[in-house]
Each structure stands twice: as C-alpha cells, then as structure tokens.
Amino acid sequence: MAWSADKTEVKSWNEWDTLRHVIVGRADDCHIPPEEPALDAKVPEDSDMRGQWGRRPQETIDRANELLNNFATMLEKRGLRVDRPHSIDHSLPATTPDFHTDSQFGCMPPRDVLLTVGREMLEATMSYRCRWFEYLNYRPLMQQYFNEDPLFRHESAPKPRLTDADYHPDYLSEKIGVEKRLQWAAEKFFVTTEEEPLFDAADVLRFGRDLVVQHGFTTNLKGIEWLRRHFPDHRVHTVNFPGDPYPIHIDATFTPLRPGLILNNPQRRLPEDQRKMFETNDWEIVDAAQPAHNAPPPLCYSSTWLSMNVLVLDPKTVCVEASEVYQMEQMDKLGMNVIPVDLRDAYAFGGGLHCCTADVYRDGDCEDYFP
Numbered sequence: 001m002a003w004s005a006d007k008t009e010v011k012s013w014n015e016w017d018t019l020r021h022v023i024v025g026r027a028d029d030c031h032i033p034p035e036e037p038a039l040d041a042k043v044p045e046d047s048d049m050r051g052q053w054g055r056r057p058q059e060t061i062d063r064a065n066e067l068l069n070n071f072a073t074m075l076e077k078r079g080l081r082v083d084r085p086h087s088i089d090h091s092l093p094a095t096t097p098d099f100h101t102d103s104q105f106g107c108m109p110p111r112d113v114l115l116t117v118g119r120e121m122l123e124a125t126m127s128y129r130c131r132w133f134e135y136l137n138y139r140p141l142m143q144q145y146f147n148e149d150p151l152f153r154h155e156s157a158p159k160p161r162l163t164d165a166d167y168h169p170d171y172l173s174e175k176i177g178v179e180k181r182l183q184w185a186a187e188k189f190f191v192t193t194e195e196e197p198l199f200d201a202a203d204v205l206r207f208g209r210d211l212v213v214q215h216g217f218t219t220n221l222k223g224i225e226w227l228r229r230h231f232p233d234h235r236v237h238t239v240n241f242p243g244d245p246y247p248i249h250i251d252a253t254f255t256p257l258r259p260g261l262i263l264n265n266p267q268r269r270l271p272e273d274q275r276k277m278f279e280t281n282d283w284e285i286v287d288a289a290q291p292a293h294n295a296p297p298p299l300c301y302s303s304t305w306l307s308m309n310v311l312v313l314d315p316k317t318v319c320v321e322a323s324e325v326y327q328m329e330q331m332d333k334l335g336m337n338v339i340p341v342d343l344r345d346a347y348a349f350g351g352g353l354h355c356c357t358a359d360v361y362r363d364g365d366c367e368d369y370f371p
C-alpha cells in the first residue's frame with residue numbers, strides 16, 4: 001500500500017529507496033563532553049577540541065539550528081514528513097554504577113543512535129560514556145510511533161557497562177602519532193576491546209537482506225556478532241577501512257547511492273578481499289570526489305570527508321552539502337539530481353546530511369541484492 005502522510009508507518013530496508021519520513025536532529029544544548037577513553041582516541045592530537053569541554057557557544061548552536069531547521073523545511077516542502085528529537089538536559093552528568101562523566105553530548109546526530117531495519121528501530125549500545133543516555137532524546141518519538149503503528153518494533157540493544165575494561169589504555173597515551181594509528185587500524189587494533197558488545201548505529205549500512213558493518217573504534221566484533229544474532233534473517237558483513245586513523249562511523253567512507261553503485265573514500269578503500277560480494281554481483285565501487293575544504297570547521301569531530309556524507313532521497317536524487325562543489329559535480333556525472341543543502345556550520349555538532357538524519361520510512365521492500 002502507498003505511503004500516506006496521515007498514517008505513521010515505520011519501514012526502511014536500505015539507504016536509497018524513496019524517503020518519505022525522516023528524523024532531523026537538533027543542535028539544542030549540545031556539549032563538548034569531558035575527556036573519556038573512546039572519545040579521546042577519536043580526537044586528533046592537533047585538534048582544537050583537545051583540552052576543552054562544556055556547552056557549545058550559543059551562537060554556534062543557534063546557527064546550526066538555523067541550518068537544520070532550513071533542511072527540515074526543505075524536506076517538508078518536497079512532501080516528506082519530518083520529526084525532530086526532544087532535547088534532554090545534556091549538561092547533566094551521566095552516572096551509572098560503573099562510570100561517571102560530567103556531561104553528555106547532544107541530540108545530534110540521530111544516525112549514530114537509531115538503526116532502522118525494516119519495521120524495527122533499534123537503539124544502539126553506543127560506545128562513548130557521554131552518549132549512554134542519548135536515546136532519551138528520541139524516546140518521545142519512539143513512543144509515538146509505537147502508539148500509532150501497530151507493526152512498529154521498538155528495540156534497544158543491551159546497555160554496555162563501559163568500564164575501563166572496554167578500552168585499550170595504549171590509545172590514551174598522548175602523541176601516538178598518525179603513522180602509529182594507521183598501523184594499528186591496519187592491524188585492527190582499536191581503542192575498544194572485546195569485553196562486551198558495542199556498536200553505534202552509524203557503523204551499519206543497510207542493503208536490503210545484507211547489513212554491512214564497519215569494525216572500528218565504535219563497533220567491536222562482539223557488537224557485530226550481536227547484530228548477527230539479532231537479525232537472523234539478514235547476512236551481516238564485517239568491513240574495515242585500514243586507511244582511516246580514526247575509524248568511526250561508515251558514512252564518510254562508504255556511501256551507497258542506488259542499487260549497483262557505491263562511493264568509496266579514496267583514502268580509505270575497501271580491501272580487495274572484502275569486495276567480492278559487490279564485484280560478483282556487478283556493483284560498482286567508485287572513488288568519491290575530493291572534499292572542497294582542507295580542514296573541518298572549528299570544534300568539529302569529523303574529517304573533511306563529510307563531503308560524501310550525503311542523504312539519498314530516491315535512487316535519482318541526492319542532498320549534498322552546498323559548498324562541496326566537487327562532490328556535487330561527481331553526483332551530476334553519475335546521473336543523480338543534486339539538491340545543494342547548506343549545512344557546513346552544523347558539522348561540528350556531529351556530522352553531515354546522512355549523520356543528522358535517521359530514516360523512519362522509505363518505499364520498497366527487503367530485496368536480495370547479492371544473491
């Protein structure tokens with residue numbers, strides 16, 4: 001049955017079918033959290049984020065909200081339904097019997113927390129202490145969907161303990177250097193241990209029956225095994241991108257645009273032995289265009305490769321950040337209609353156009369693209 005704006009229905013099986021209903025994050029009350037093991041490992045040694053924490057400056061919050069609101073309005077004008085999270089107080093500490101941290105993170109970006117697979121939305125375990133309670137920002141929406149859609153499955157992965165046993169102390173020593181980090185990433189030695197299942201939702205890409213999951217800082221092998229057991233009707237594939245010294249979240253590295261076509265970050269190419277399922281099914285993996293910027297904006301966790309962190313609205317239409325001229329040009333050459341969206345001043349809040357959204361409904365069913 002065709003989607004109707006009057007009826008809530010949760011369903012999304014992949015990253016490209018026509019998007020009808022989406023969550024767009026908010027910058028409200030976002031904080032730079034204090035130091036903690038997994039977060040420290042992600043922040044480059046020369047980053048302007050080092051050594052500072054607290055509520056982000058109000059003018060940056062206002063500017064990011066202006067851009068996120070404009071993005072939401074543009075999507076609504078195109079006929080999509082857009083929901084927004086309800087910000088909790090991120091200045092509050094997060095304390096459990098196992099850890100304490102003095103503040104939280106924010107309600108950006110939703111893609112990190114919520115994984116939609118078919119009729120289910122799954123809250124990820126998360127692997128940063130400051131993000132342990134982040135699901136609470138989305139609970140009003142989850143309750144609403146639960147009340148309005150009788151087939152919606154609201155799931156939450158087991159909350160991890162996040163004691164020191166979850167993190168390798170080696171990663172915390174100062175000035176490891178990028179070369180050492182690259183070597184460790186190639187050896188699959190990451191900051192997180194295999195103490196318990198850990199994953200962030202943004203490490204997972206959905207290809208119908210197949211889920212492709214990045215093993216890195218924020219998702220460990222036990223987390224991937226947990227996903228495998230949780231989705232028994234799916235094939236779950238583990239991928240690595242050894243060229244990334246700070247491997248978190250797959251969506252500035254590997255970007256499916258439509259059946260048969262994926263952009264891959266040329267500095268983080270998928271290793272040969274992991275390409276088989278794509279190649280034998282005639283999927284093309286092309287190098288993404290270079291980012292338009294030499295450096296990320298101030299107080300930003302992400303790399304310049306947010307250029308390829310795009311939101312596909314349907315297999316012919318893609319939202320690309322408006323300053324990413326090379327990425328827009330490449331999309332055009334690949335036959336996509338490009339919608340430029342101004343978002344760069346919101347990057348510091350946790351990412352680009354894919355990050356700042358979470359799917360609620362896309363057309364289409366669960367297809368097998370890799371028979």
Ligand code: NVA
Binds near residue numbers: 247355
């Ligand atoms: N690892 C990524 C995260 C982007 C969402 C980066 O390139 O910063």
